[in-house]
Amino acid sequence: MKIAARPCFSLPWLFVALSGLLPCCGVAADSDLPVCHMIATGGTIAMKIDPAKGAPVPALSGEDLVASVPGLNNVALVRIESLFNISSDYMDPEHWVAIQKAAIKALSTEDVAGVMISHGTDTLEETAYFLDLTIASDKPIVLVGAQRNASEPDFDGPRNLINATRICVSPQARGKGVMIALNNQINAAREATKTNTSDVETFKSGEFGFLGVVDPDRVVFHRTPERRQYIALKDGPVPRVDIVAIYAGVDGTQVRAAGAAGAKGIVIQALGLGNVNIPVYEAIKEAIKRGVVVVISTRVPNGRVLPVYGTMGGGQTLKEAGAVFADNLSPQKARILLMLALQNTSNAVEIQRLFDR
Numbered sequence: 001m002k003i004a005a006r007p008c009f010s011l012p013w014l015f016v017a018l019s020g021l022l023p024c025c026g027v028a029a030d031s032d033l034p035v036c037h038m039i040a041t042g043g044t045i046a047m048k049i050d051p052a053k054g055a056p057v058p059a060l061s062g063e064d065l066v067a068s069v070p071g072l073n074n075v076a077l078v079r080i081e082s083l084f085n086i087s088s089d090y091m092d093p094e095h096w097v098a099i100q101k102a103a104i105k106a107l108s109t110e111d112v113a114g115v116m117i118s119h120g121t122d123t124l125e126e127t128a129y130f131l132d133l134t135i136a137s138d139k140p141i142v143l144v145g146a147q148r149n150a151s152e153p154d155f156d157g158p159r160n161l162i163n164a165t166r167i168c169v170s171p172q173a174r175g176k177g178v179m180i181a182l183n184n185q186i187n188a189a190r191e192a193t194k195t196n197t198s199d200v201e202t203f204k205s206g207e208f209g210f211l212g213v214v215d216p217d218r219v220v221f222h223r224t225p226e227r228r229q230y231i232a233l234k235d236g237p238v239p240r241v242d243i244v245a246i247y248a249g250v251d252g253t254q255v256r257a258a259g260a261a262g263a264k265g266i267v268i269q270a271l272g273l274g275n276v277n278i279p280v281y282e283a284i285k286e287a288i289k290r291g292v293v294v295v296i297s298t299r300v301p302n303g304r305v306l307p308v309y310g311t312m313g314g315g316q317t318l319k320e321a322g323a324v325f326a327d328n329l330s331p332q333k334a335r336i337l338l339m340l341a342l343q344n345t346s347n348a349v350e351i352q353r354l355f356d357r
């Protein structure tokens, strides 16, 4: 065993053990247990310190991870699919599509209650939102990661894994879409973002709050995500969309570079309510004239973008120029919605409807 087992008398773990009517350590699974299909993709949760590098690197397979969690076999029968073992910094649309296909296949199996996906935390929210948009299933899909690697004495992987498994097989989790399970908290895919580089309480949903909690006795949901939608994934590469950051004194170079690189869409990480300066405004107008769809989001973590200001580059003038407004989606999530929308249309009015949903 690579990770020290948690003590059997820890309260949440005792509940888990008792709920399976089995002692908490080293016991075979009950075959009547619900099935949770686990897709392992890597991340810190699957890393250990490489002694030569003195730094965490991928080390644990899905099988290793599940074997390292005492009590997990009392919660569910976990079927493991080790898909990749990569840092989530290496995720891209091709990896998202591979995960989506694996999840849909697993969910179509009748005895599977839900899917759990282990993933690095850096881009976890992007994969979660891509899956939330492209999978039509009532069964729970739970992404899980860790902030501390498996060589650390307070590795947060085992607790997060057992929590994610409990959500995966919870009847209350049905119809909630794709969820993120870290630190006993549940967040919804559309709303959640990584808020702290190292703290175990990193995923938060801003002004909307957590979707629920994983308590020792049961999984408790406070609400249902209201703003979910489904966009079927088409065959072939997902259209390229780039994100351009706006800051004081920026010019239009990066907007033009995105267009020159072949982007079909550009998400602007604008200021405040959705404003840019004059050089960027000019570059955006050129891009829209060439048929590139421009979506205005904001670098402010909470609140919607709105076409309010009438200064050149203010939201009202961007709207008049034909830009789409991203509502309250973060730039990285607006990019995903735009990529999927562009599979079907480049009409700004139709795309605006998707952002308004």
Ligand code: GLU
Binding pocket: 042, 043, 044, 045, 086, 087, 088, 089, 119, 120, 121, 122, 123, 145, 146, 147
């Ligand atoms: N950069 C790595 C990743 O996202 C580590 C971060 C993590 O998993 O927490 O996979």
